[in-house]
Amino acid sequence: MDKEFTTISIPTSLVKQIEESIQGTDVSSVSSYIAKIVREALSKKDAEPDVFSKEDEEKVKERLKALGYID
């Protein structure tokens, strides 16, 4: 884990949205949450569409086939 930190600026409206999405959970702060999602975003190769990417859809279809729901 990194030990050194710095300050960045983001719109306060965004902070409010993040506060809402971590409310009632044990995520300790907006900063730690942002650090987590930025790390995830950096590790992703491709941007994802809303629900299923082509790859996701195939994955789900194959699973549904194996389960007998579709053929």
Added chain:
Amino acid sequence: MAQLKRKILIIGLDSAPAEIVIDRRAEFPVLRGLIEGGFHGTMRSSDPPITIPAWMVMTTGKDPGRLGLYGFRHRTGYSYDKMWIATAQAFKERAIWDVVGDHGGQSCLVSIPPSYPPRKVPGHLISCFITPDSEKEYTYPAGLRQEIESRFGPYAFDVVFRTENRDVILKEIYDMTAKRFEVLHYLMTTKPWNLFMFVEIGVDRVQHAFWKYMDTKHRLYQRGNRYENVILDYYRFLDRKIGELLAVAGEETIVLVVSDHGAKRMKGAFCINDWLIEEGDLVLKEIPKRGASIEKTAVDWPKTKAWGWGGYYARLFLNVEGREPQGVIKPEDYEKERDRLTERLKAIRGPRGEAWETRVIKPNEYFDEVRGDYPDLMVYFDDLYWRSAGTLGYGTRYLLENDTGPDDAVHAQEGMYILYDPEEKVSRRKKIDILDVAPTVLHALGLPVPSDMKGKIFNG
């Protein structure tokens, strides 16, 4: 405004039949206690009795026609080869947790199909087995994922059915269920809730993988086989886990144990498209390879009147002029052609000439309202004992195994339920309908029942 007077825990056991949970209750001490103090019995599932749409029919109190959902996948409009998979975004109707939220209540909702992508709910939500993988956002609020993973590791949505190794599947099912109950225990004790609902998909998976080892009527059953007790052992394990959960749910909490449909032995798969070819309704431009999918087969559309899809039930589509891209049935002949096909489907017999109890549904007549991409006919071959193979090129109408891999069990129309209210103990067996669940739950919580829910309050 109505006050939320009570709390309810809804334990969803995907695919659990009354023949196991109710009839063999002597083997499940916790469930037996609930049965002997509550309403219980069979619950008639939706048409079709399939995981999607059944859980949403149950929690919205609206039938599949109103929801516009007839299974996992749907044809896109009237195209021949485009389809879409139903996700949580396909469900627009309000569910019981929305009504609970209207009255200031909170819900914990775990793995109720379909709940991917996760949507905003009054409370907390973890998505279901249609989540592509645990790298995706799968909770509401989004931060709940990190909270869960930091304690329990990645959430297990389902098991992989690609292996023939039954021991591997069984271990995965137990691991998944054990982890789910740890998560449930955590949510139940740390989050506020008036409604707590989860669906355990492991029940369905263990039945599909091990039914033939248990059911003496299954054609492949062998007395004394090593997996004979697997299904009942799993139910005993669940019974213990449910007991542990009830211990933290609170003595005043109402408990509903319910399945989305039942299960029974599979007799085989009926090759709907090979049959339509024999009948002259479906014409191909090529001789298909064994097991080819209809979407990847060259169909001679200007000569084709009908084609079908497989699954636990069959969906049939007519090729209608002005509707399908190369339709041939004249709109004025549609009803006549559909009736003729219906009669022929009902007359189909089994491989030994035995009569079948085949049910054929015309969605636009059967439902009060039909929305979305509904098929022309829905068919349950031999009361669902025979699943439908949509793949073709087998040179026979009958396959003794699933066209997409071994599968010992099919769906049954009747599921089961137990409603236990610690403040009103009764022991009463009663048949209910899946549409009765939502109004009964809202009534039990002291909330008004929306007028567009057609079901009845069954314990009233």
